[in-house]
Amino acid sequence: MKTIFFQLLLLIISFNTVAQSSRSKEWNNYLVKVEKAKIEKEKNRKVDRKSNAVTIEDIAECDLPNVTPPKFPNCDSEKNLSHKECFTASVQKFIKSKFFFPDFAIDNKIQGKVVLEFEIDEAGKLEIISADGPQNGLILEEAVIQMFSKFPILTPAYQCGQPIRISHKIPITFIVD
Numbered sequence: 001m002k003t004i005f006f007q008l009l010l011l012i013i014s015f016n017t018v019a020q021s022s023r024s025k026e027w028n029n030y031l032v033k034v035e036k037a038k039i040e041k042e043k044n045r046k047v048d049r050k051s052n053a054v055t056i057e058d059i060a061e062c063d064l065p066n067v068t069p070p071k072f073p074n075c076d077s078e079k080n081l082s083h084k085e086c087f088t089a090s091v092q093k094f095i096k097s098k099f100f101f102p103d104f105a106i107d108n109k110i111q112g113k114v115v116l117e118f119e120i121d122e123a124g125k126l127e128i129i130s131a132d133g134p135q136n137g138l139i140l141e142e143a144v145i146q147m148f149s150k151f152p153i154l155t156p157a158y159q160c161g162q163p164i165r166i167s168h169k170i171p172i173t174f175i176v177d
Helices: 002-046 056-061 083-098 103-107 138-148
Strands: 112-120 126-132 157-159 162-164 166-174
Touching (some): 002 126, 112 138, 126 138
């Protein structure tokens, strides 16, 4: 009886060791992926991207009365909100509806803020410029990019009656309880 108990105990310990080894290998592979992504980001930053995009903050300070931010389809029916307020509220609603926290990040307690920089082009399509997250937060950055890949096409921003490209930054926070 003692022999069976001892063999069972050894079997449990060996399975636990294999599981820990597998988890450690998965984590190490993830860290390698993070380092490669950092190197790629640094290369992309060195290619000095000059954008002619207007920021949403510039619109509020613009001297021209006929500058409007990009517009979600539902913003036509939101009579009590300005275009800018409706845009902001619609982006927040979009984030809430598409938000997901990757299991790998939860399991490994990866959390923090990801700042997404994007532009809405003259056709109303979203173009992601960058997603910068916490150290070892590549999986969170990828989650935000995946989330915003489902962003709807909007009515573009207009200035002086012409569609313009506009940039925006949004912080998205992931917290593991």
